[in-house]
Amino acid sequence: xxxxxxxxxxxxxxPGVRRAETALVRHDGRDVAVAAVELSEYVSGPILRxxxxxxxxxxxxxxGVLIVEHMPMTDGAVDAGYLASAVAxxxxxxxxxxxxxxxxxxxxxxxxxxxxxxxxxxDDFLELGGDSLSVLSIIAAIETEFGRPLDVxxxxxxxxxxxxxxxxx
Amino acid sequence: xxxxxxxxxxxxxxxxxxxxxxxGFDADxxxxxLSWREFADRVADAADALGAALDRRTRSCAVVPxxxxxxxAIGIAAALTAEVPVFPLNxxxxxxxxxxxxRLLGRRFGHGYLMDxxxxxxxxxxxxxxxxxxxxxxxxxxxxxxxTAAYLLATGASTGIPKISARPGPLRYDPAWTxxxxxxxxxxxxxxxxxxVGPLYHAAPFTAFLDALLDSNxxxxxxxxxxxxxVELVRRYAIEWLQLTPAHMREILRLxxxxxxxxxxxxxxxxxxxxxxxxxxxxxIDLLGPERVYELYGATEGIGVTLVRGDEWLARPGTVGxxxxxxIRILDDIGNPVPPGTTGTVFMRTPQRVGRADYxxxxxxxxxxxxxxTVGDHGRLDRDGYLYLEPRDHDTINVGGEKVDPDExxxxxxxxxxxxxxxxxxxxxxxLGSVVAAHIVLRTGASVRKAExxxxxxxxxxxxxxxxxxxxxxxxxxxxxxxxxRWRLAPYHENGGIPP
Numbered sequence: 159x160x161x162x163x164x165x166x167x168x169x170x171x172x173p174g175v176r177r178a179e180t181a182l183v184r185h186d187g188r189d190v191a192v193a194a195v196e197l198s199e200y201v202s203g204p205i206l207r208x209x210x211x212x213x214x215x216x217x218x219x220x221x222g223v224l225i226v227e228h229m230p231m232t233d234g235a236v237d238a239g240y241l242a243s244a245v246a247x248x249x250x251x252x253x254x255x256x257x258x259x260x261x262x263x264x265x266x267x268x269x270x271x272x273x274x275x276x277x278x279x280x281d282d283f284l285e286l287g288g289d290s291l292s293v294l295s296i297i298a299a300i301e302t303e304f305g306r307p308l309d310v311x312x313x314x315x316x317x318x319x320x321x322x323x324x325x326x327x
Numbered sequence: 328x329x330x331x332x333x334x335x336x337x338x339x340x341x342x343x344x345x346x347x348x349x350x351g352f353d354a355d356x357x358x359x360x361l362s363w364r365e366f367a368d369r370v371a372d373a374a375d376a377l378g379a380a381l382d383r384r385t386r387s388c389a390v391v392p393x394x395x396x397x398x399x400a401i402g403i404a405a406a407l408t409a410e411v412p413v414f415p416l417n418x419x420x421x422x423x424x425x426x427x428x429x430r431l432l433g434r435r436f437g438h439g440y441l442m443d444x445x446x447x448x449x450x451x452x453x454x455x456x457x458x459x460x461x462x463x464x465x466x467x468x469x470x471x472x473x474x475t476a477a478y479l480l481a482t483g484a485s486t487g488i489p490k491i492s493a494r495p496g497p498l499r500y501d502p503a504w505t506x507x508x509x510x511x512x513x514x515x516x517x518x519x520x521x522x523x524v525g526p527l528y529h530a531a532p533f534t535a536f537l538d539a540l541l542d543s544n545x546x547x548x549x550x551x552x553x554x555x556x557x558v559e560l561v562r563r564y565a566i567e568w569l570q571l572t573p574a575h576m577r578e579i580l581r582l583x584x585x586x587x588x589x590x591x592x593x594x595x596x597x598x599x600x601x602x603x604x605x606x607x608x609x610x611x612i613d614l615l616g617p618e619r620v621y622e623l624y625g626a627t628e629g630i631g632v633t634l635v636r637g638d639e640w641l642a643r644p645g646t647v648g649x650x651x652x653x654x655i656r657i658l659d660d661i662g663n664p665v666p667p668g669t670t671g672t673v674f675m676r677t678p679q680r681v682g683r684a685d686y687x688x689x690x691x692x693x694x695x696x697x698x699x700x701t702v703g704d705h706g707r708l709d710r711d712g713y714l715y716l717e718p719r720d721h722d723t724i725n726v727g728g729e730k731v732d733p734d735e736x737x738x739x740x741x742x743x744x745x746x747x748x749x750x751x752x753x754x755x756x757x758x759l760g761s762v763v764a765a766h767i768v769l770r771t772g773a774s775v776r777k778a779e780x781x782x783x784x785x786x787x788x789x790x791x792x793x794x795x796x797x798x799x800x801x802x803x804x805x806x807x808x809x810x811x812x813r814w815r816l817a818p819y820h821e822n823g824g825i826p827p
Contacts, residue, residue, distance in 0.1 A: 200698050225696045284698070289678035290508045290652050311649050315712055 160218045162191060168213045169193055169223070174201035177229055179236035180220070185245055185252065190221035192241045192250060196229055202285035207253060208276050216276065224250040251285075253278035260323045263303055268319060271295045279319040300326070328501060332407040332541070333374070335500040339543045340367035350547040350564065351397040359397055363543075366401070373405035373446040380448040385437030387411060388479065390429075390451065392418035392441070393527035395548040402442035403478075403527065404540055410497040411440070412476040415528040428481055430454045431491045478537075480530045492629075498537065506538035509632055509651045513621040514595030519567040520545045522560055524552055524575055529806075531599050535570050544568075554578040558589055565592035572809030573603040580610040581747065587614055599623040601810040602716070604738040605644060612637045622647060624716070630700040631655070631675025633714050646713040647706075653677045656699050657708055665707075670717055673706045674699035722813060724751065726791045727759035733813070736763055736794065739787040743780060745773035750803045750811050754796060765794035766803055 162180040169178035180193040195206060203223040210220045224244050230237040244250040253276065256262040261279050268277045272292045283293075297308050304326050316322040330338070339348075344364035351359045361369065381387055389406035393399045393415030406413035414432060416425070432439060433453030440448040477496025506515055521544045525532035539546045547564050549557060552575060561569065571579075576598060579585060590596075596615060603622065611620050617637030624633045624647035633655070635648025656664055657671040665671045676699045694700045705717040717732075724731040733751035740749035748768040753761040769775065777797040784793040804815040 197696075200694070202698060227696060284654060284676055284678060291503055293652060294503075294508065310652070311712070314650065314652060314654065317654065 160214050164214065165191060165193060165210055165218065165220050168210050169195055169206060172201065172206060172209055174199045175206070179229060181236050181238040181241055183238055183242045183245055185221075185242070190252065191219045192221060192245060192252070193223045194226045194229060194236055194241060195223055196227070197225060202282075202287070203251065204278065204281045204285045205287055208274060208286075211276050220253075222250045222252040251278065251280045251282070254280055256319065258323075260327055261319055264300070264319045264322055264326070267296055267299045267303060271299060277319065279323075281318060283314070283317045329499040330501070331410075332404070332498055332500065333371075335541055336367050336370055336404065336408065340364045343543070346543075347545045349397055349400055350545070351395070351400070352548070352550050353396075356550075361397065366404075369401045369446075370404045370408055373401055373442070374408040376446065377405055377409045377411060377440060377442070377448045380440060380450065381409075381411065382438055382450070386435065387438040387440060388432060388436045388476075389413045389448070390432075390439045390441045391415050392443075393533070394418050395523060395527055395532075395550045396444075397548070398442075398444045398446055399527055400536065400546070400548060402446055403533075403536070405442070405446065407477065407498050407537070407540075410477075412436075412479055412493070412496065414439070414479040414481075414491075415533055417481070417526065417528045426454060428491065432479070478533070480533060481528065482530060494629075498541075500541040505541045509623070509634055510535075510538060512634060512651065513568075513597045513623070514619065515542075515568055516594065518543050518545075519594070520547070520564055520592075521568045522547045522549060522557070522564065522566040524549050524557055524569070524571060525809075531570060552578075554582050558582065558585065561593060562589045567592055567594045568597075569593060569595070570597045570599065573598060573601050573607055574805055574809030576603065576611055577607045577741070577748075580607060580614070585614060590615055593619060595619050595621055597621045597623060602734055604734060604741075606738060606742065608637075608640060608644075612641065617641055624648065624714070625653075625675060625702075629677075630702065631677040635713075639713075643709065643713050646709070646715050648714065649712050650675060650714070654699070655708060655712070655714055657706065658695075658699075658701075662695065667708050667710045670705055670707045672701050673704045673714065673716070674701045676700065724753040724763055725760055726756075726762055729791045731763055731792050733763075736765065736784070736788065736792055737811075739784050740765055740767065740780065740794075742787065743775065743783050745769050745775040746780075748803050750813065751794060752813055756795075762795045763792060764796035764798070766798050766800045768800060768802055 165180045166178045169175050174197055175195050176198045177196040178193055180191055182189045183192045203225055206223040207220055210218055222245065224241060230240040245252060256265045256279050265277045265279065269275065272286060272288055274286055277286065293310060293313060297310060297313055300308050312325060313322065316325055340363045345362050347360055348363040348366035349361040353359055377389060389411045391399055391402040391406065391413060393403065403413055403415060416428065433455045436453055439451045439453050441451050442448055475496055476493040477498040479491050479493050482490055482492050521535065521539050523532050523536055523546060527533050527536055536546065547560055547566065549560055557575065558579060560566065593615065596611065596619060599622065620637035622635050625631055631653035632651050633648040633653065634651040635646055639648065640646060654676045656674045657669065658674055659665050659671045674695060704719060707715050718734060722733055724733055736751035737749045740746050746767055747770045750766045751763050754764040756762040767780065780797055781793055804812040806812055
């Protein structure tokens with residue numbers, strides 16, 4: 159089992175990260191690991207999360223990364239309550255697996271076209287590292303897979319697998 | 328598959344050696360035509376000359392006086408071929424402006440190589456300016472940032488504070504990326520015939536030229552804007568793609584009876600840079616039909632773009648469109664998102680992010696923690712995600728607490744048959760703080776009394792928006808992009824009050 163300090167250590171070693179702290183946060187009735195990071199240059203939460211998953215394994219347990227301006231501390235440790243509220247308010251997107259077939263097929267397309275192993279259904283397309291080239295190939299693949307046209311504007315305003323699935327269902 | 332500029336030009340020249348690459352005009356307005364083979368040869372020679380002149384021990388850039396001439400086009404292509412960062416300079420820039428720009432370049436480059444009309448590189452020592460303040464962007468920029476730039480462009484012409492933005496280089500051709508997806512969306516086709524009207528030292532015409540070069544266009548360079556001539560060039564060369572500024576659009580509409588048949592070859596007219604007033608927009612939609620009129624907002628800064636086609640605009644007059652591969656967020660003053668319909672600061676996010684490092688001096692964009700960036704424009708989104716911009720803060724005229732959008736006043740003035748152009752500015756007022764004053768350019772041979780102009784405005788505008796002072800001038804100061812340079816009018820009032 160990967161420990162929280164190990165996660166923080168891997169994050170801190172990333173060239174875009176100045177400081178990282180990880181804590182357990184209660185979410186949906188279970189404890190999940192969430193990291194807070196201060197950046198020296200812009201990197202997105204999902205990209206950092208996937209970096210940890212690549213280094214420590216998909217089962218490393220890190221669910222989300224919150225970008226902060228200043229590390230929220232309480233009693234000498236990272237403020238887990240602050241992280242929990244960020245998750246509850248939607249400021250920190252947690253990794254989530256697809257819940258049905260449409261989401262599964264979309265996740266597979268995103269993953270293949272963006273060359274990203276872990277695609278959470280709530281991950282934002284741009285934060286996951288999407289670019290204008292992957293937009294086009296993803297849209298083409300979705301149009302083939304689902305047999306219907308998809309507007310590039312609709313794709314960008316949906317921005318996540320889950321919201322895209324709602325359009326396609 | 329990404330090819331160097333050198334390789335790409337050679338490929339096109341080999342595939343279609345006799346097809347026209349460039350049409351230009353010399354000082355006597357005699358037509359000059361270069362085939363792709365001739366163009367490729369001239370570019371290769373100039374690139375060799377630049378390479379030979381270059382002092383490799385010093386970071387260097389090429390400076391091309393970028394009027395719309397064949398030597399300028401060849402000089403730009405040569406620098407890109409030699410992979411030397413290229414700065415297209417306004418050949419008509421006043422000395423003070425030119426010095427300020429060269430000083431900005433001097434912060435990052437030891438030498439500039441001026442490509443003259445004969446395409447002989449002349450080494451110039453760049454003036455060294457003050458270093459950026461400590462803790463500023465110097466560290467972020469790093470020494471590598473600008474020596475590896477593909478090109479540098481002067482921006483900020485409408486504020487009067489020159490800044491230079493850099494595009495990381497070297498430039499590459501990739502059929503999937505050139506031109507960008509958003510430009511492809513505006514009716515652009517590989518190998519098309521394009522007329523370039525705006526000057527090559529401005530961002531939009533410059534990048535359109537690069538795309539044209541890499542995407543094997545035939546380019547016609549109009550050396551200076553004259554509306555009748557633009558229309559004639561479109562007809563004579565069966566131009567398919569054209570980019571204009573609202574000022575160009577306005578002047579073309581004012582020609583006696585512009586003939587829609589003369590634009591039959593045109594697949595698209597794209598306008599960008601400055602705000603376009605509704606009358607001008609409608610005029611062009613009438614002229615071309617809504618499907619051939621496109622508008623882009625936000626392209627220059629690279630933080631995101633919106634795109635709107637004429638038919639969408641007719642359904643939502645005034646919009647600049649939806650984000651294209653761009654997410655838009657409207658934030659209030661403390662950074663919280665606001666609901667649709669509420670005005671705030673426009674933040675955008677795209678795959679290609681720019682950081683502070685993308686600017687040579689300290690003029691920078693503001694960014695959020697999650698990668699959204701703004702240049703400070705204000706606006707609102709409707710429920711469907713269409714963006715509407717508010718006038719920029721520094722342009723708004725505050726009349727006793729009432730906000731006046733100078734664009735609205737100018738549009739009303741231009742509506743008068745005797746008026747060809749107008750600028751509204753603030754002038755100090757003892758009790759109201761400021762009132763509106765107007766600089767008016769009259770049609771040749773026309774005359775009108777100031778009282779009549781005031782009455783004309785009174786029929787269209789609320790009382791506080793009516794200009795209280797009118798000045799007749801020969802022309803209004805505009806940047807190459809067609810943006811009104813209000814700052815050029817300002818000192819006039821600060822020092823001397825109202826001119827008689």
